[in-house]
Amino acid sequence: MTSYHDLPLLKPPVWTWEVPAYFFVGGAAGAAAVLGIAAQIAGPRNEKLARDARWIAAIGANLSAPLLIADLGRPDRFLNMLRVFKPQSPMSVGAWTLAVFGAGSTAAVFVPNKTVRNLASLVAAASGLVMSTYTGVLLGATTIPVWKEHVDLLPVHFGASALASACALLELRGNKSDALNALALGAAIFESLPAANVEEKLLMRLAGALSGPVPLALRLFNKRKAAAASTLLGSLATRFAWVEAGRSSAKDVKSAL
Amino acid sequence: MTTTGFFTDSTLCIGCKACEVACKEWNDVPHDGFLWSGLSYDNTLSLGHSTWRHVKFVESATTIGAGGNAAEHMTWQFSSDVCKHCEHAGCLEACPTGSIIRTEFGGVYIQPDICNGCGYCVVTCPFGVVDRNPDDGRAFKCTFCYDRQKAGEEPACAKACPTQSILFGDLAELERVADERVAKLHAGGMTDASIWNPKDSSVGGTHAFFLVRGDARQYNLPSNPVLPTTLLKPAWSAAAAAAGAIAFGAVFAFALLGRRTQNAERRT
Known part of the structure; x- marks a missing residue:
């Protein structure tokens, strides 16, 4: 097949390291808010776990916004993100979700009134579900071949990765819970499936191993904290690997034509 | 307001790059660096934040009988590329700030006072047109000379084109002119001439369309562009x-x- 001097048709993503870092932080924070509510519903026995989860959500949310602002070409214009709401733009949906999630998760730890705090936790959990999955939509609904070919996979992949990293953070905070272990096991099983590891490149292979088989094996031997550490590294590497995959995929003129 | 368009006819282009220069002059577009690419006469290589019109120099095997080429010589075709101003524009739909708008002339325009440089338009353009300027931070592309059109003038590139390879005008009228041109070329024996305008794709057609010879993909014009939405x-x-x-x-x-x-x- 012919192309114009084999030059790329598409432009590679211009995003800097802050964007994949945000995918990791925002995803983990979002899933943590969900775990916090689930633990709270299950009973007072999980009070410490739920409190830790709320704090992880709040800290993650407040790290997310600076990361995204730093990546903008014009950071001083970050408020323009909330100038309009466009459901057809995953970036717009994400900006609004982060705004709601940031307000909810922060209120859930700082507001003195308990009813308001509980309501805020619910808002944080609902928007947290979007936080942990929408970044897959953000990458999938583009023209970059490797992203759009995996448009069905990316939201699930990133969601599983977010859930696993939230469990990992809670375990590393000293919460020993069979529920966390079961959820992390489920995520590790999903991440071990060949469908979640599409590229032969070293970074994606490494990310896949650290997210899937390694923590899976460690959990079967009840080495939960080691599994958690591996999962966190794997989850972070997964986001960098996918952005990197997009960068090289944009150079592939044959797929783009 | 009438919907305007560009009809770029590569069979008339002589590769003079007057369109590139006129565009830069009028729109105050920065330079592209000084790079000798070694790829034919093309030293800008693609559209980008500092190249809003881009003349392609396509080298390919000859079609005997058309254009007077002998079999041992390759053909050398020129085509001035530009933002396609899609009927359904990926960049416009993806823009989270509402900076990218549809003008009253049907063109796709980035409002420079609103763009915050998020970079999402860059990965949602099916044609690799929109690009972020690393020095400025914002995204840039062809404005369809929105300012000139508002003043009743044609875009700078079309004005400067010495061979009328770039035609500007009412979109429906240009499509009629293009069909006539193709029929004339076919009657003259240039049977590999065709119009590239992806009306059957999810992009729904483009307001800047092209007359090319042979496989449009050798001009990096995709056969089935996908609208990310x-x-x-x-x-x-x-x-x-x-x-x-x-x-x-x-x-x-x-x-x-x-x-x-x-x-x-x-x-x-």
Whole structure:
């Protein structure tokens, strides 16, 4: 097949390291808010776990916004993100979700009134579900071949990765819970499936191993904290690997034509 | 207001790059660096934040009988590329700030006072047109000379084109002119001439369309461009499934295992 001097048709993503870092932080924070509510519903026995989860959500949310602002070409214009709401733009949906999630998760730890705090936790959990999955939509609904070919996979992949990293953070905070272990096991099983590891490149292979088989094996031997550490590294590497995959995929003129 | 368009006819282009220069002059577009690419006479290589018109120099095997080429000589074709100003524009739909708008002339325009340089338009353009200027921070592309059109003038590139390879005017009228031109070329024996305008794709046609010879892909014009918005349904469906699994998984895990731990500890 012919192309114009084999030059790329598409432009590679211009995003800097802050964007994949945000995918990791925002995803983990979002899933943590969900775990916090689930633990709270299950009973007072999980009070410490739920409190830790709320704090992880709040800290993650407040790290997310600076990361995204730093990546903008014009950071001083970050408020323009909330100038309009466009459901057809995953970036717009994400900006609004982060705004709601940031307000909810922060209120859930700082507001003195308990009813308001509980309501805020619910808002944080609902928007947290979007936080942990929408970044897959953000990458999938583009023209970059490797992203759009995996448009069905990316939201699930990133969601599983977010859930696993939230469990990992809670375990590393000293919460020993069979529920966390079961959820992390489920995520590790999903991440071990060949469908979640599409590229032969070293970074994606490494990310896949650290997210899937390694923590899976460690959990079967009840080495939960080691599994958690591996999962966190794997989850972070997964986001960098996918952005990197997009960068090289944009150079592939044959797929783009 | 009438919907305007560009009809760029590569069979008339002589590769003089007057369009590139006129565009830079009028729009105050920065230089592209001083690079000798070695790829024919093309030293800008693609559209980008500092190249809003780009003349391509396509070298390919000859079609005997058309254009007077002998079989041992390759053909050398020129075509001035530009933002396609899509009927359904990926960049416009993806822009989270509302900076990218549809003008009253049907063109796609980035409002420079609103763009915050998020870079999402860069990865949602099916033609690799929009680009972020690393020095400035904002995204740039052809404005369709919105300012000139508002003043009743044609865009600078069309004005400067010495061979009328770049025609500007009413879109429907240009499409009629293009069809006539193709019929004339076919009658003259240049049977590989055709119009590139992806009307059957999800982009729904472009307001800047081209007359090319042979396979349009040798001009880096894709045969089936995909509008990213059409991927939203599978993407959000997957996200909803994942979100549901996380929510139910979390609630059930804590409901079942959270309580069991509690009972187990009560027994001890």
